[in-house]
Amino acid sequence: MSEPRRSVRDLLRVPAGGTGFDLGAIHPRTTPGLPRAGVVGTDPKAWARARVQEIGVELGRQQEMLFASAKVDPASGRRLLLVLQAMDAGGKDGTIRRVAGTMNPLGLQIRSFGRPTEKELSHHFLWRIRRALPTPGYVGVFNRSHYEDVLVPRVESLVPEHTWRARYDEINEFEQELADGGVTLLKVFLHISYDEQLERLRSRLDDPEKHWKYEPADVDTRARWADYQAAYAEALARCSTSGSPWFVVPANRKWYRDWAVASLLRETFAGMHLTYPAPRFDVDRERRRLLDMRPEPAEV
Numbered sequence: 001m002s003e004p005r006r007s008v009r010d011l012l013r014v015p016a017g018g019t020g021f022d023l024g025a026i027h028p029r030t031t032p033g034l035p036r037a038g039v040v041g042t043d044p045k046a047w048a049r050a051r052v053q054e055i056g057v058e059l060g061r062q063q064e065m066l067f068a069s070a071k072v073d074p075a076s077g078r079r080l081l082l083v084l085q086a087m088d089a090g091g092k093d094g095t096i097r098r099v100a101g102t103m104n105p106l107g108l109q110i111r112s113f114g115r116p117t118e119k120e121l122s123h124h125f126l127w128r129i130r131r132a133l134p135t136p137g138y139v140g141v142f143n144r145s146h147y148e149d150v151l152v153p154r155v156e157s158l159v160p161e162h163t164w165r166a167r168y169d170e171i172n173e174f175e176q177e178l179a180d181g182g183v184t185l186l187k188v189f190l191h192i193s194y195d196e197q198l199e200r201l202r203s204r205l206d207d208p209e210k211h212w213k214y215e216p217a218d219v220d221t222r223a224r225w226a227d228y229q230a231a232y233a234e235a236l237a238r239c240s241t242s243g244s245p246w247f248v249v250p251a252n253r254k255w256y257r258d259w260a261v262a263s264l265l266r267e268t269f270a271g272m273h274l275t276y277p278a279p280r281f282d283v284d285r286e287r288r289r290l291l292d293m294r295p296e297p298a299e300v
């Protein structure tokens with residue numbers, strides 16, 4: 001099966017420093033990097049779903065190598081952290097289920113961030129984030145993140161402008177600190193359109209089994225769509241660095257979204273150059289010890 005010529009990372013990366021970045025120019029229904037029709041066939045959705053399963057096998061192997069490496073070298077601090085951001089109904093939960101769900105649950109640490117509690121608000125905005133970082137050897141997933149702190153407080157004027165503006169630099173420093181501590185970050189914005197959000201919120205209202213997912217406040221947030229898009233555009237531009245870039249995944253089509261995020265994870269793992277660690281024991285000697293131990297020891 002032929003692969004896309006350019007990596008998905010290259011296609012979806014927000015340029016460092018955000019030079020010339022225009023979120024509005026990225027169409028949420030497009031499918032950058034999807035192989036040509038001859039490869040994908042007549043049913044791109046089925047193709048993408050099958051491919052996600054295949055990539056998932058590779059992700060599981062990488063995840064195991066990460067876990068094994070950290071076991072023999074805990075000081076390296078190595079771990080992978082997928083940060084997911086999106087507007088309401090943007091597909092964060094579905095991406096976690098379908099893409100992170102292909103990995104081994106034993107090696108995953110998934111955290112969601114809602115409105116800060118009183119206690120969280122009494123601390124610096126990065127306090128709750130630091131406490132939720134994945135353990136070395138694990139793959140972490142953040143369902144929302146510290147980026148909420150340059151979105152909601154800005155749009156809802158919860159803090160003065162100088163406070164949220166200062167956070168871009170604080171976030172960049174924090175992420176540099178994470179990189180120094182062995183954390184490989186993969187920051188993904190799932191980009192849906194205003195119309196697609198309407199469809200998804202409406203389907204939550206139409207289906208009694210989805211009412212639990214619906215929040216009346218989502219409509220108030222939707223009313224500020226343009227403000228949120230502007231806040232996202234600036235956050236992505238200001239906090240896309242060469243060490244920790246942002247990726248924008250067009251996410252109206254769920255099958256493309258899942259394929260793109262799985263591909264980004266696979267490429268990110270590949271860049272970590274993980275290997276299975278060498279044994280810290282003599283394999284031949286252990287094999288002899290194991291096999292020579294016959295017959296079954298007598299019961300005491």
Ligand code: AMP
Binds near residue numbers: 115148149153
């Ligand atoms: P959900 O992801 O549907 O559970 O919703 C979580 C809600 O918490 C969303 O409306 C987020 O925007 C909001 N939220 C998360 N983090 C923050 C934050 N730091 N400040 C304000 N609101 C936040």
Ligand code: MG
Binds near residue numbers: 213
């Ligand atoms: Mg919600």
